[in-house]
Amino acid sequence: MITPCSPGPEGAVFRAFPVFALIWGVTTLVHQLAFTFWAETWQGWLLTAAAVQVIFQPACVLRFALLVGTALLHLWDKLPFVPNHILFEGMLHVTMGVALVEWLVRGKGFRGLLDARWGPTWGWLLLAGAAVVKGLYVYVPGMPRGLVLDYGTTLLVPGAFTLWLRGLPVVEAGGEEWFSRFAPVMRAAVVIMYGWAGIQKLNWDYLNPETSCAAVFHREIAACLGWLIPTGSWTLRGAIWGSYAFEFGIPVLLMFGRTRRVGFAAAVVFHLWLSIHPAAGIFSYSSLMFALLAVFLPVEWGARLLGLWRRQLAWLGRGDEACGRRLARWAFVVLFFAALLCQVALYLFVQRDQTVFKTANRIGFAVFWVWGCWLGGCYLLASRGAGERRAALPLPFGWRWTAAWVGLLPVLVNGLMPWIGSRTETSYSMFSNLRSEGAGNHLFLRRADVFALQTDLVQVVASEPDVFAPGVRPRSIQHFGSAGHFILPWFEFRRLISEVKGDFRVRYRRGEAKEVLQLGRSHGEVFGDVRAFEPLPYLEGKLLWSRRLKSLEEPMCCTH
Secondary structure (H helix, E strand, O other): OOOOOOOOOOOOOHHHHHHHHHHHHHHHHHHHHHHHHHHHHHHHHHHHHHHHHHOOOOOOHHHHHHHHHHHHHHHHOOOOOOOOOHHHOOOOOOHHHHHHHHHHHHHOOHHHHHHHOOHHHHHHHHHHHHHHHHHHHOOOOOOOOHHHHHHHHHHHHOOOOOOOHHOOOOOOOOHHHHHHHHHHHHHHHHHHHHHHHHHHEEEHHHHHHOHHHHHHHHHHHHHHHHHOOOOOOHHHHHHHHHHHHHHHHHHHHHHOOOOOOHHHHHHHHHHHHHHHOOOOOOOHHHHHHHHHHHHHOOOOOOHHHHHHHHHHHHOOOOOOHHHHHHHHHHHHHHHHHHHHHHHHHHHHOOOOOOOHHHHHHHHHHHHHHHHHHHHHHHHHOOOOHHHHHHHHHHOOOOOOOOHHHHHHHHHHHHHHHHOOOOOOOOOOOOOOOOOOOOOOEEOOOOOOOOOOOOOOOOEEEEEOOOOOOOOOOOOOOHHOOOOOEEEEEEEHHHHHHHOOOOOOEEEEEEEEOOOOOOEEEEEEEEEEEEHOOOOOOOOHHHHHHOOOOOOOOOOOOOOO
């Protein structure tokens, strides 16, 4: 039997951890090209710096641990306004973190990390100094302010962090043990996520070709590709039922050795096709699912994959594999920063609105498409010739109990959120036509109001000026969804009202009452229900986000 660290049929030694870490690091940078709001935050730059270091040292446990930590820091900074798949990825990072702590406490990793020399003293001093400068700029009143100082102090922190990272030792011991603790949990998490995404789509409006997001996506992808793709009614119904087949079928196919090759092929085709859609972040989701395929790689395929990569790198380096490896890593990092500079230039020299955002999104998609086609092709080539030995394709690490299994709890509960009366965004209900508010539209699930967030709804009648419209310079994806929809939970109404500056007037109805109420601010004095002007409690504001609705009676249109 081939073990995770023994040569395979291609003569390559397969170690699952560095392969996964490399793909995960690249995927992190693809995420950064999907939503560039991070470029204004030091947390986003820390994550980018950590991802770059992982790409150059994928076998280093220490650098990958810092990637996990900075990803969670960045996620917390952006919550609750993150895409579904980024929240799911955050849950996976929590799982990795729990597995790391368990390995450090129970295994030999703790002593190894203590014995490591954690970089030169000057690196620590530089990092601490940059943090102090940024802290003074943000928190001390009376400090000089301005765009240059803002960006300068923001970039100072990741600059110092990068120099500190480069001075850290390369710690490779324990990578496979860490991977063995979180990989089985992540496989189960993928199955649960796919399952919930399919379940949320089991509603009457998703089955209707006139409103279904599957039909809308098919028509919009066809518009991108021109006359190549038919858009007749039969194709729209095919898109609906095809999406069910892929989302329910892929996880089942991946879980069993005899069908895993078909599962890989289905996942690669489905997510490459889906990524063509111009909606923000779709290609980022596809990139995440491509990365997660790495935890389903059988040992034999992994050895074939490494053999394939070695031949490609030798060709790139003109016979020198090490040279080719350096060139490949630098090529991707340079491509990433070139794409990022193009996106930033659009925002700086054109304007910062949704139209320009869509153009910038296509730049990120081009980078993903190169990466996705290459990685997907490598996956499929690595699976060739395995058909006659389907029963002898073990995964690198099998099921066993570890503390990391607690990471499945938020993955499970997240899909329940709409059905216990809580938030409706980021609950695997992306582009599902799902409406749990009111009577709901699901085929068989009905809401149980453990929380009462969906029973206290507000309908905005008029707003002067329109404080619910996307801003001229949006700062998060909060401003890109459900534009023109004016039914929302009271807590979302309160969040929006509490953030409005200047004078305004809003007319609205609350609950089932017919009476039209008013609130707002006139000459600096608020009027109406003063509770609407109170900011949400910190944790509530971080953990809750619900979509706005167009109607409670009409068919649910396609929205995020």
